[in-house]
Amino acid sequence: MGLDLSINKYADVSYDEKERLFEEAKSDDRWHHVLYGCYECGICVAACPSARFYDFSPRVIAQAVAREDVDLVYTLMNDSVWDCSQCFSCDRCPRQNSPGQIITVLREVAVRNGLQTAKDALEGYGRIIYKIMSTGSQVSPDMLQPDAFPDWGGHVKEISDNLDVWRKALPPETLHTTETGWVVDDKTIIELYLIWHMTGVMDLIEGIDEGLFMILVDVMEERLEEAGYDDITFD
Amino acid sequence: MIHLPVLKAADRKFQANPDNAPTEDIREELFQLEKEGELEVIRVPEPYMEVKTKFGRIKKIPVEKTWHHKSCGQCGHIPGYSTSIFWLNRAFGLDYYDPTDQTSCTAWNYYASATSNPEAQAAVAVRNFAAAHEVGYFPLIHCGTSFGHYKEVRHALVHQPELRRKVRKVMEKLGKKLVLPEEVVHYSEWVLAMKDRIAERQVVDMSNITATVHPACHYHKLIEEDAIYDSEIYGAQRTAIITGTLQALGVNVGDYSTWFDCCGFGFRHILVSRDFSRSFSVQRKIEVMMEEVNPDIVVTHDTGCVTTLDQSQFAGKAHDKKVGLPVISDSQLAAMAMGAHPYKVLQMHWHNTDNTKFMQKLGMDTDKLWAEFELETDKIKRGEKEFLTWEDAEK
Numbered sequence: 001m002g003l004d005l006s007i008n009k010y011a012d013v014s015y016d017e018k019e020r021l022f023e024e025a026k027s028d029d030r031w032h033h034v035l036y037g038c039y040e041c042g043i044c045v046a047a048c049p050s051a052r053f054y055d056f057s058p059r060v061i062a063q064a065v066a067r068e069d070v071d072l073v074y075t076l077m078n079d080s081v082w083d084c085s086q087c088f089s090c091d092r093c094p095r096q097n098s099p100g101q102i103i104t105v106l107r108e109v110a111v112r113n114g115l116q117t118a119k120d121a122l123e124g125y126g127r128i129i130y131k132i133m134s135t136g137s138q139v140s141p142d143m144l145q146p147d148a149f150p151d152w153g154g155h156v157k158e159i160s161d162n163l164d165v166w167r168k169a170l171p172p173e174t175l176h177t178t179e180t181g182w183v184v185d186d187k188t189i190i191e192l193y194l195i196w197h198m199t200g201v202m203d204l205i206e207g208i209d210e211g212l213f214m215i216l217v218d219v220m221e222e223r224l225e226e227a228g229y230d231d232i233t234f235d
Numbered sequence: 236m237i238h239l240p241v242l243k244a245a246d247r248k249f250q251a252n253p254d255n256a257p258t259e260d261i262r263e264e265l266f267q268l269e270k271e272g273e274l275e276v277i278r279v280p281e282p283y284m285e286v287k288t289k290f291g292r293i294k295k296i297p298v299e300k301t302w303h304h305k306s307c308g309q310c311g312h313i314p315g316y317s318t319s320i321f322w323l324n325r326a327f328g329l330d331y332y333d334p335t336d337q338t339s340c341t342a343w344n345y346y347a348s349a350t351s352n353p354e355a356q357a358a359v360a361v362r363n364f365a366a367a368h369e370v371g372y373f374p375l376i377h378c379g380t381s382f383g384h385y386k387e388v389r390h391a392l393v394h395q396p397e398l399r400r401k402v403r404k405v406m407e408k409l410g411k412k413l414v415l416p417e418e419v420v421h422y423s424e425w426v427l428a429m430k431d432r433i434a435e436r437q438v439v440d441m442s443n444i445t446a447t448v449h450p451a452c453h454y455h456k457l458i459e460e461d462a463i464y465d466s467e468i469y470g471a472q473r474t475a476i477i478t479g480t481l482q483a484l485g486v487n488v489g490d491y492s493t494w495f496d497c498c499g500f501g502f503r504h505i506l507v508s509r510d511f512s513r514s515f516s517v518q519r520k521i522e523v524m525m526e527e528v529n530p531d532i533v534v535t536h537d538t539g540c541v542t543t544l545d546q547s548q549f550a551g552k553a554h555d556k557k558v559g560l561p562v563i564s565d566s567q568l569a570a571m572a573m574g575a576h577p578y579k580v581l582q583m584h585w586h587n588t589d590n591t592k593f594m595q596k597l598g599m600d601t602d603k604l605w606a607e608f609e610l611e612t613d614k615i616k617r618g619e620k621e622f623l624t625w626e627d628a629e630k
Contacts, residue, residue, distance in 0.1 A: 107349035136338030153549035181310030199355035
């Protein structure tokens with residue numbers, strides 16, 4: 001089914017609420033550097049990989065925000081922004097727009113406000129957020145499991161079966177790890193947790209996935225306490 | 236009727252002139268902020284090499300004293316990628332630093348899920364830069380996304396005083412300074428700048444090989460003016476990265492119509508919506524390359540691109556698509572050209588699409604080379620040795 005851009009799609013959400021979210025996006029420091037209007041030339045669409053696969057258009061997004069179409073922006077924030085590949089091919093816009101960056105901002109607003117569609121889009125992604133926030137690495141060798149990547153073929157099982165030995169057969173001493181991409185100092189992880197704490201990222205996580213938030217808090221508070229930061233809590 | 240001459244792409248050349256560049260030179264802003272006491276700039280150590288970027292500006296590329304900002308995807312899933320970069324440094328006897336005081340840039344997650352914010356992203360970047368500076372080395376970025384993202388972060392920190400204030404406060408808590416590098420340098424820029432030295436040490440003839448090149452989106456589309464261009468390569472109409480290296484090694488580079496397209500990685504898609512990644516990668520990249528060029532190999536320079544272009548071909552095969560094209564990084568190909576072991580160093584067995592025919596075309600006895608690798612792994616299994624060392628890799 002195609003993308004439904006009708007005004008009635010989210011009629012149950014008040015205009016004031018939609019406007020509040022749009023204003024939040026517009027207040028982002030990046031906003032005026034990524035949106036200058038739209039020639040409607042379609043170059044961004046021609047360059048966009050997601051437009052070839054989904055009912056998705058960076059041009060529609062640029063136009064909607066440029067025209068300040070509050071209802072449409074709300075619909076796109078819910079039903080469209082998660083299709084973007086974030087490759088920034090659309091940055092070749094002759095008007096100097098960056099639809100990809102506009103989408104980055106809209107996604108942040110969606111996550112920060114705990115929109116259900118953002119939760120849905122990130123369903124199944126929680127283990128990745130856990131990995132990046134707790135270890136500082138997005139992916140790790142032990143994630144290469146056949147059930148996680150069935151479409152990558154028997155090759156993944158071969159890696160999984162030989163993982164310990166093949167990791168030890170890497171000449172750089174920092175790469176003999178399976179749970180992280182490389183050896184990361186305890187001090188480094190503590191500093192990363194302090195960054196998450198001081199920049200409000202944990203609040204974002206709480207809004208989008210409370211279960212994940214609680215697991216992360218357990219891990220982080222324990223290690224922070226061991227490192228002498230017993231005054232830091234994520235409450 | 237007026238007949239205007241139609242210029243073909245090959246006849247056009249972009250004449251770069253730094254005086255007419257439509258964008259600012261961020262380095263001038265950086266040094267000005269340093270004078271004002273706002274931040275500290277990490278200088279590119281000497282000796283450095285000079286390359287030209289899109290509008291003809293000079294970019295400094297350090298030869299050594301490099302702090303290797305590793306990639307989580309490379310180290311985690313295609314570790315021969317990073318190992319080859321280190322091997323090249325060691326082969327030239329260069330001073331480099333492989334840190335454990337490093338996190339990933341966390342940008343993969345940011346572009347995938349938006350579960351972060353500019354302040355956190357900038358703090359992660361500056362923390363890593365500060366870690367490099369503290370040990371006296373200059374950051375060399377392995378991942379294309381880290382490279383593009385860090386340039387965006389540097390741009391934001393230069394232009395947003397409030398962001399600087401917030402990040403400085405975080406850094407104070409960590410006992411670190413607000414530092415930014417004079418240049419944000421991607422490893423493939425180092426490989427390109429070193430291409431003649433690599434070619435001098437080449438022991439594997441690659442003149443019978445044809446390759447297609449995929450330039451990573453976050454290399455040449457984010458802060459595009461900072462990517463390397465060369466008037467002799469594609470008439471400076473597109474970045475010279477990878478292609479310049481391959482040409483120096485005698486590899487034939489075949490052009491194809493969808494070169495600008497992304498690989499299909501998509502950040503969140505490659506992890507939780509791979510139907511998109513698989514379809515795009517196979518139909519818009521691999522099949523087009525095979526139909527238009529029929530190369531022996533695809534060479535690219537980023538974590539996600541190697542992963543997506545390589546891993547997606549398994550499903551493509553199941554759908555009778557035209558696939559079967561091995562994918563490696565420029566660092567692996569450069570190390571291969573200089574004689575690095577394909578399994579002990581390049582770790583080709585972590586790649587999915589069969590690459591043995593490619594190596595055999597280069598004259599390698601892949602069965603013998605694999606047996607040599609297994610000899611080492613058997614020793615590890617029997618407990619006769621704990622790890623494969625750099626010395627083992629050279630046997």
